[in-house]
Amino acid sequence: MDLGAAAFPVAEASVTVIESAPVGRRYHRLLLDAPDLSARSRPGQFFHLLCRDGGGAGPYLRRPMSIWRCGEGRPLGFLFHVKGKGTTALARLREGDALSVVGPLGHGFRLDPAWRRILIVARGVGLATLAPVTEAAAAMGIAVEAVLSARAEADLMAPEFAGASGAAITALFDADGGSDVEHVEKMLRARFAAARPDAVFTCGSNRLFLLLQRLAAEHGIPGQVALEQQMGCGLGMCFCCVRQVRDETGKVVNLRVCAEGPVFDLQAALAW
Amino acid sequence: MDLGAAAFPVAEASVTVIESAPVGRRYHRLLLDAPDLSARSRPGQFFHLLCRDGGGAGPYLRRPMSIWRCGEGRPLGFLFHVKGKGTTALARLREGDALSVVGPLGHGFRLDPAWRRILIVARGVGLATLAPVTEAAAAMGIAVEAVLSARAEADLMAPEFAGASGAAITALFDADGGSDVEHVEKMLRARFAAARPDAVFTCGSNRLFLLLQRLAAEHGIPGQVALEQQMGCGLGMCFCCVRQVRDETGKVVNLRVCAEGPVFDLQAALAW
């Protein structure tokens, strides 16, 4: 955790929804009035959200959600796939409703000021997790190239990804075969040859993760991956959210996505 | 049950709220668009309401609620005290929301066309249960006198009681001692002497019930009382809603408020 200076770095707080809007056919975004939490949040961290609609209906447990927008003086934002009970309740929230959040949680992405250029490979709503990296990189003068893969054009959400970062985006769609692993491999190899990135980042697809892991290893490029796992407590207490990760000695151990992650070293993480 | 002609006299139906409004400080009224159910409902019957606010939040079991307004071509209405979890959820419903109702249930009041004049004694929200009697009596040319007892003027709801029936209302308030049993007894005795009613009706207060039972017995006037009891099924299946009632032979038996009631003979019912 990036503990910062606060005595209690993680807050349980009730905050107000300032925007709630559908994005494309299957996604939704929420902006929250939470200046203190937004300022404390770092790209790659997440919040644990109590998914209760305005009337109080929703599933018993909280749902983990990556920070999509954050920063000093900006609303705290989430962008999510409306999938099951929890996200459906979240999507029913309206401007002015209260939302209980716990966070910021977990370890976020690490950006090295020495880097000149990074490459992001994201699929589906994985782009929500990586979106704040583009802005943070831009602010540090690091150029961002992104390869976004989606089912179809309506699911791409390129503006939601890039924000004001000016990232250069290549879009791949299932429909035209553009997102096939072989095709992506060819494309990435060409990129690596043309302008080798200083680091790679990924989230949202097991197949793209495996591909990027392999190519990055081959080219000796460091990388980071944000993993997902079902959560109970979100804080590191229940041990239900483990993923297999290789430790320094190469041994496979179970690490908690909420506490040791959600961002892991690209080569240490195992496929899921 | 007044079964009527329908194959299934009791419906489980989702109906639409057409009005939802507070009444005084502690009460609330709901009007529902349910033409068929409203036409089939009789004064003294009740519905079992699923108390879920617009968001689906509310207690697990339904809540029994007397019919306050009903009839051919009229909305189905309920008037209730906002008391606990269930009624709070009900009061949160808004115009256009759906409400699941089961009913009409139970045996209502019986009115004899030969009667000329009846007397109603109600306290608090008990008047909601007796309100439709005034209108039914008016329609049959039976004069209605009503004695309404309430904590304070704001809780009286005389217009909610009388509707368009033209009932003659005497109001009694706790504040000025008007609702003391001794005072009510004196008043009722004077009425009985001046213009003996053909029948008496009561709901809402154990003390007023006992008083009316005693006076009616003394004067040989038939009467009816609507009882309340906590319910599970509302249909007669669970036996949780029993009250002690004297059967024809004078033996005290447990009868189900939902199935044998909620309206019982004034002399047969026992105090609670």
Added chain:
Amino acid sequence: MVDLATRIGTLTLANPVMPASGTFGPELAQVFDLDRLGALVTKSVTPEFRAGNPLPRLCETEAGVLNSIGIPGKGLDHFIAQAMPEWRRFRAPLVVSLSAPTVASFADCAARLAATPGVAAIEANISCPNLEEDGRAFAMHPEPAAAATAAMRRAAPGMPLWVKLSPNTGDIAAVARAVEEAGADAVVVANTILGLAIDVETARPKLGSGMGGFSGPAFKPVALRLVWQCAQAVRIPVIGVGGIATGEDAVEFLMAGASAVQVGTASFVSPTAMLSVIEALEKFCARKGIARVAELTGAALPRAWREAAE
């Protein structure tokens, strides 16, 4: 067209959905055609008149209810003379739930019910106190459960005999095996589990009689586990009950090894719940391309995984 028929021993039901004892009565015919149910199950009948327990008899909890009704009723004579003619108006098979204070009384009553036209099966509610064992429920231990079952079996040889087990035992599989060996045709799993709620304002239990039986959706994970354990312990059919409110709930119970299901508390919240369960079961099978609902039975048991692995 999905075949919804299910067999419980010699009895074939048109579909696997029926009410749970004590949460059902002919009164529900005011709401829908009861002949659409797989079977009808009466509230428990006792040999003698019983007034029932003190009030309040029911209280609400998080997603469930506690009850302590106390099996009020007018006794077996009255049941046979007055209630049976009413039940015979329905075509769906009638299961009479029977509760008695001694082994001998269980046997007597079973014989009388077996001689009553219109009784399709007896469901023995052995969760009641056993007067010969200090009031401990028959269903708590294998021996008294088997004794009651064997006595009923002898007294009513031809009559389908279901035995309803209790969650208030440390080893329900052992009880299930004991009643199977004693001649039961099916086990019904399970009755309510003992629970308690306290009114903090009065410092008294919320139910008039203190503890009560816990049921409803909150109880479902426990009931489902009991069905799963019994289905692996016996060869006779298991009838699942506890917290079932939706078609999906029913599918879970069937997959855990039940051949049929009972719906109890859910009917209080939605009197038409059983119809919804039947319709949803049919839709589920159709969507999954399952021709007979009976194929669902046990589909999630370890033995099914092993078979799938072979």
Added chain:
Amino acid sequence: MVDLATRIGTLTLANPVMPASGTFGPELAQVFDLDRLGALVTKSVTPEFRAGNPLPRLCETEAGVLNSIGIPGKGLDHFIAQAMPEWRRFRAPLVVSLSAPTVASFADCAARLAATPGVAAIEANISCPNLEEDGRAFAMHPEPAAAATAAMRRAAPGMPLWVKLSPNTGDIAAVARAVEEAGADAVVVANTILGLAIDVETARPKLGSGMGGFSGPAFKPVALRLVWQCAQAVRIPVIGVGGIATGEDAVEFLMAGASAVQVGTASFVSPTAMLSVIEALEKFCARKGIARVAELTGAALPRAWREAAE
């Protein structure tokens, strides 16, 4: 000012609210000052390294959760060497939950914990499989429960010893009496109850290991009943746990006979739940004019009614 202090044997806690084992860790210090709690309770420590159970390890139900975490951990040596220094940073008394596969191992581990500075009490989690009894949990029957308790009592004579009981037994009062006689200073009632959930799309249990432990608000009525039964069976303090999420829940458990309460699953939904419970308890007592929270203990038990009646 309400006096919130509570006594568990020789140990006095500043207030009766503490976490339930396995749902708590030093990580919660990121959210609030853990020294505001009556005690700290570690997740169960086992003698050896354990990897834990297959995924998924948790699933949601109606108002509750099922878990099958499998007590992953690095073993007792690591706990004493690495975790204890971290725990010693807190001032609230530390209760170490201990789980072991044999009676001898329970005794060994208890002796080692008794020799470790900073351990205020041992909570023996005897719901784990007993390798000497075919894997049946110690807590299922009085004899093995008493054997484990007696062995720990001998191995760690001066150390406060709490024994955590399981709902998965037919007679928890008998188990409570047995561990009391074997020397326990308190019983913790109760661990999770066995439950199951099935994914109807895949026809597989929702938890990787099949059945799991059921906890949360849906479990509360059963846990409260277990506390009520144990409080009437033993003279040692009972610590209540199961579904507690609010101050009112805690009052119910105290009135049912508990001297303190533990909060488990509720902390997942609200990490500050324990603070809310402490504050609400204090407010409740103030409103009712109760000077000491300890007066609530047992206020709803039949013996309290009888005393009131006299």
